[in-house]
Amino acid sequence: MSSTLSDVFRSHPIHIPLSSLPDLKSLPDSYTWSPKDDLLFSASASDESLPLIDLSDPHATTLVGNACTTWGAFQITNHGVPSRLLDDIELLTGDLFRLSVHQKLKAARLENGVSGYGVARIASFFNKKMWSEGFTVVGSPLHDFRKLWPSHHLEYCEIIEAYKEHMQKLAAKLMWLALGSLGVEENDIKWAGPNSDFQGTQAAIQLNHYPICPEPERSMGLAAHTDSTLLTILYQNNTAGLQVFRDDVGWVTVPPIPGSLVVNVGDLLHILTNGIFPSVLHRARVNHVRSRFSMAYLWGPSSDVMISPLPKLVDPLQSPLYPSLTWKQYLATKATHFNHSLSIIRNYLSSDQFS
Ligand SMILES: O=C(O)CCC(=O)C(=O)O
Numbered sequence: 001m002s003s004t005l006s007d008v009f010r011s012h013p014i015h016i017p018l019s020s021l022p023d024l025k026s027l028p029d030s031y032t033w034s035p036k037d038d039l040l041f042s043a044s045a046s047d048e049s050l051p052l053i054d055l056s057d058p059h060a061t062t063l064v065g066n067a068c069t070t071w072g073a074f075q076i077t078n079h080g081v082p083s084r085l086l087d088d089i090e091l092l093t094g095d096l097f098r099l100s101v102h103q104k105l106k107a108a109r110l111e112n113g114v115s116g117y118g119v120a121r122i123a124s125f126f127n128k129k130m131w132s133e134g135f136t137v138v139g140s141p142l143h144d145f146r147k148l149w150p151s152h153h154l155e156y157c158e159i160i161e162a163y164k165e166h167m168q169k170l171a172a173k174l175m176w177l178a179l180g181s182l183g184v185e186e187n188d189i190k191w192a193g194p195n196s197d198f199q200g201t202q203a204a205i206q207l208n209h210y211p212i213c214p215e216p217e218r219s220m221g222l223a224a225h226t227d228s229t230l231l232t233i234l235y236q237n238n239t240a241g242l243q244v245f246r247d248d249v250g251w252v253t254v255p256p257i258p259g260s261l262v263v264n265v266g267d268l269l270h271i272l273t274n275g276i277f278p279s280v281l282h283r284a285r286v287n288h289v290r291s292r293f294s295m296a297y298l299w300g301p302s303s304d305v306m307i308s309p310l311p312k313l314v315d316p317l318q319s320p321l322y323p324s325l326t327w328k329q330y331l332a333t334k335a336t337h338f339n340h341s342l343s344i345i346r347n348y349l350s351s352d353q354f355s
């Protein structure tokens with residue numbers, strides 16, 4: 001399963017030089033952002049708040065559906081992921097990024113690879129550097145973790161495996177809540193598998209670190225993007241930084257709420273719902289007081305599944321907004337066209353053009 005995602009990245013290498021963040025009192029020009037580096041850099045901020053949903057609420061389906069339709073994102077409590085596991089993944093992330101640069105570079109992501117230590121993949125689409133470092137896990141982390149922690153990598157591997165297992169179950173649950181709100185039923189999605197539990201889906205875990213920054217107003221932790229996933233489930237430590245964008249509202253900060261998780265709709269769920277759920281634009285800002293960690297579970301279908309707008313969600317008098325395509329094909333488009341990918345594929349007439 002992991003080989004297919006890795007294959008996509010191998011065929012779309014991204015040339016980003018690896019460099020450690022400068023330890024300076026002021027920001028070098030290469031890290032200084034303005035609206036010409038990112039159109040929405042200084043777009044207005046709002047104090048509206050993202051919905052916070054208790055998954056044990058009897059109205060959870062409606063609440064999740066409304067949040068997906070209006071925001072493409074929400075926070076959840078009572079999600080069933082043990083708080084001990086959230087503590088463990090946060091500890092792992094802290095331990096990993098606190099290693100020396102020399103040690104981290106032993107597990108550097110290869111230019112044509114997907115797993116390992118490095119700058120954000122989206123870095124190649126921007127002229128300025130982002131104030132962050134990341135570590136991506138696709139498939140087993142054993143190989144990379146052995147390089148980072150030669151004598152106690154197994155404990156860390158166990159945390160990742162447990163995290164993946166819980167997150168996969170939660171992603172499947174969220175998917176049915178979200179789609180259930182639109183009247184989609186289990187037999188509408190054959191690729192959810194015989195038990196409709198989305199076994200066979202794939203995921204990457206993206207660990208992010210945003211160090212303390214001397215001039216946070218002029219810098220960017222992770223630039224505005226949408227995720228190429230069905231859903232992303234994000235755990236953030238107790239330092240704010242994540243912001244989501246809505247055209248009619250502007251940037252909204254998603255405050256960390258202890259024990260809660262942030263969920264966002266990705267590009268593939270947007271396609272599957274024929275555009276009903278927006279794939280939310282989001283970014284991470286930094287600050288000059290505390291460093292921040294985030295742990296994203298990037299969840300998508302198995303590589304060969306055709307994703308297309310669900311017939312139930314397409315007006316019979318209109319054609320679907322998007323053609324059918326696999327995750328692999330979508331990732332290939334994203335690797336070239338980045339934030340324009342959805343509008344590019346909307347203009348394709350048939351999926352043949354992706355092969
Ligand atoms: O750090 C965050 O809050 C956002 C991370 C994110 O968007 C990502 O890893 O795709």
Ligand SMILES: [Fe+2]
Nearest residue numbers: 225226227282
């Ligand atoms: Fe993201």
